[in-house]
Amino acid sequence: MESNHRRCLHCNSLLIGRLDKRFCDDGCRTTFNNQKNAQYTNRMRRINHALRRNRAILHSKIADGKIEVKVSKEVLDAEGFNFKYHTHSLGFPEGKLVYFCYDMGYIPLEGDRYLLVREKDPPSFFLVETAF
Numbered sequence: 001m002e003s004n005h006r007r008c009l010h011c012n013s014l015l016i017g018r019l020d021k022r023f024c025d026d027g028c029r030t031t032f033n034n035q036k037n038a039q040y041t042n043r044m045r046r047i048n049h050a051l052r053r054n055r056a057i058l059h060s061k062i063a064d065g066k067i068e069v070k071v072s073k074e075v076l077d078a079e080g081f082n083f084k085y086h087t088h089s090l091g092f093p094e095g096k097l098v099y100f101c102y103d104m105g106y107i108p109l110e111g112d113r114y115l116l117v118r119e120k121d122p123p124s125f126f127l128v129e130t131a132f
């Protein structure tokens with residue numbers, strides 16, 4: 001006598017047996033878990049791609065020999081810079097933040113402009129490390 005109609009989370013077949021059963025067999029369980037993990041993997045891949053692209057854009061704008069470069073938001077937007085992602089940030093006393101994509105950073109300035117900096121050549125105002 002069947003007391004309920006539980007179904008496999010992967011193939012939707014009726015499940016028979018233990019009440020805590022979620023899949024028909026190991027094959028369904030493995031496929032289900034692989035598909036679930038693939039969603040996270042793809043999301044992380046997209047974020048990593050955006051971070052690497054951001055880093056490459058910042059790097060390309062800081063020409064050889066220069067330490068600090070100012071650019072407009074328009075210039076970064078035109079290159080496909082994604083302001084949603086950065087790897088870490090550093091704060092300084094006036095409350096401003098430097099956002100980094102790996103070793104390349106930017107500081108928002110007045111008027112939609114950004115000061116681009118390398119982490120290895122920090123301006124003197126990088127003093128207090130902040131939480132990510």
Ligand SMILES: [Zn+2]
Nearest residue numbers: 008011024028
């Ligand atoms: Zn199944």
